[in-house]
Amino acid sequence: MKIGIIGSGNVGSALGKIWAAKGHEVMFSSRHPEKIIDLAESAAKNACFGLPEEAAKFGDVIVLAVPWSQAENALKSAGSLEGKILIDCINPLKPDYSGLAVGFTTSAAEEDAKVAKGAKVVKxxxxxxxxxxxxxxxxxxxxxxxxxxxxxxxxAKAIVSDLIRDTGLDPIDAGPLEMARCLEPLAFLMIDLAFNQKMGTNIALRLLKR
Amino acid sequence: MKIGIIGSGNVGSALGKIWAAKGHEVMFSSRHPEKIIDLAESAAKNACFGLPEEAAKFGDVIVLAVPWSQAENALKSAGSLEGKILIDCINPLKPDYSGLAVGFTTSAAEEDAKVAKGAKVVKxxxxxxxxxxxxxxxxxxxxxxxxxxxxxxxxAKAIVSDLIRDTGLDPIDAGPLEMARCLEPLAFLMIDLAFNQKMGTNIALRLLKR
Known part of the structure; x- marks a missing residue:
């Protein structure tokens, strides 16, 4: 796949490096692309870098991995994502990390989908x-x-499922985009366990079946 | 512990049987206690049965395991739970099971805590x-x-943690009662996976650490 990554923080960097090493073509991006030369060079030979709007054009799959406060602007400045798969990694944290800023009647994923008109959004x-x-x-x-x-x-979900598997996670389909209203609180549970309950970030969830 | 169970459905029955077998004293309850004679008899010798208000008096720990639509009435008719530990097992499902009826700014646990004045509520x-x-x-x-x-x-959480461990689950403290705003959507994720995504109910979550 050709994958454009919007947001060069920890999540976007890590995902892009994994996928480039797996043979996908990855474009990292930043408003200041000179800052991420090292990132593209540290990834496999399949990685390059550019501006967010270039990454958006480049990818068949676009990854949105910016802070919630920047999501709307990042999507608007990326230009049209019509027909593209948009992987929304965002948790709509309040600025003080005390909870989620949206939920129950909507989710970051659903709000981002309203901005990224025509994109096939997968949380x-x-x-x-x-x-x-x-x-x-x-x-x-x-x-x-x-x-x-x-x-x-x-x-779109089938493609994202394969990309999830490429990272070494076991993909589980949780249903329609509206289910982000459950996946985002689940992320906040993990954040709470890691920081407030002091378990640290080397934790994850496994769905057990028998 | 002396444990009073309000709600004689699948969850309350199963928990009570496990705890009675572990040596705790359990009172099952129903508005029609004659219907649950078999339940008390099928449990270990440490089980008895009665009316909800009798179970509420009997227990140091009270388990609330009724449908969301009955929670407020069940708590009111149970009488004072002042000083008692109240284990809230309730998911505030909409009548058509399409989602949660409350969330984000509150939770079933927090609403139940308002009714059960003076009780130490643990979700x-x-x-x-x-x-x-x-x-x-x-x-x-x-x-x-x-x-x-x-x-x-x-x-109260330390006692509930031990009771969770008695059932064979690995207890994990998710923080203050407000975190029910994440645990209840997590339950809806599980319900969605079981029924809408057709995984069935023989699924559960494990928090991984490394």
Whole structure:
């Protein structure tokens, strides 16, 4: 796949590096692309860098991994995402991290979908910590964590499911995009456990079946 | 512990049987106690049955496991729960099971705490299916699922943590009662996976650490 990454923070960097190493073509992006030369160089030979609007043109799959406060502007400045798959990794945290800024009747994913008109939005990678995605392996002993995702377009979800599996997570389809109203609070539960309950960020969830 | 169970459905029945078998004293209850004679008899010798208000007097720990639509009335008719530990197992499902009826700015646990004045409310057992609690074992292979709980009273949470462990779940403290705003959507995610995504109810979550 050709993957454009909007947001060069921990999540976007980690995902792009994994996918480039797996043979996907990745464009990292930043408003100040000179800052991410090292990032593109540290990834496999399949990675390049540019402006967000260039990454948006480049990718068949676009990853949105910016802070919630920047999501709307980042999408608007990226230009048209018509027909593209947009992976929304965002948790709509309040500025003081005390909780979520939206929920119950909507979600960051649904709000972002309103801005990114015509994009096939899939929520994913919001319940796993960046430190996990950036580490050598996703494994906890011999157990792979679950990568929950949701969205309204079946074909887009199938592609995202494969991209999730490429990262070493076990993809689980949580249903329509509206289910982001559950996946975002789930992310806040993880954030609470990591920081308020002092478990640290080397935690993840596994859906058990029997 | 002396445990009074309000609600003689699948969740309350399963929990009471486990705890009676573990040596706790359990009173099951129903508005029509003659209907639950069999339930008390099918449990270990430590189980008896009565009216909800009798179970509420009997227990140091009270388990509320009724449908959301009946929660307020069940608490009111139980009488004073002042000083008691109230385990809230309730998911505030809409009547058509299409989603949660409350969330984000409140939760079933917080609403129930307003009714049960003076009780030390701990949210627990809302993210595991009744069929799991009613089965021979909670194990998935050699893995025990996580039993998330939250509440505002540390001593009450320590007791509930032990009761969770008695059921074969691995207790994880998710913080203050307000975190029910995340645990209840988590339960709806599980319900969605079981029924809408057709995974069935033999699923559970495990928090991984490394």
């Amino acid at each position: 994913a990678f919001n319940t796993t910590f960046a430190v996990l995605m950036a580490s050598e392996s996703r494994m906890f002993g011999d157990t792979s964590p679950t990568g929950f995702y949701c969205g309204d377009d079946a074909a | 627990a057992f809302n993210t595991t299916f009744a069929v799991l609690m009613a089965s021979e074992s909670r194990m998935f292979g050699d893995t025990s699922p996580t039993g998330f709980y939250c509440g505002d009273d540390a001593a």
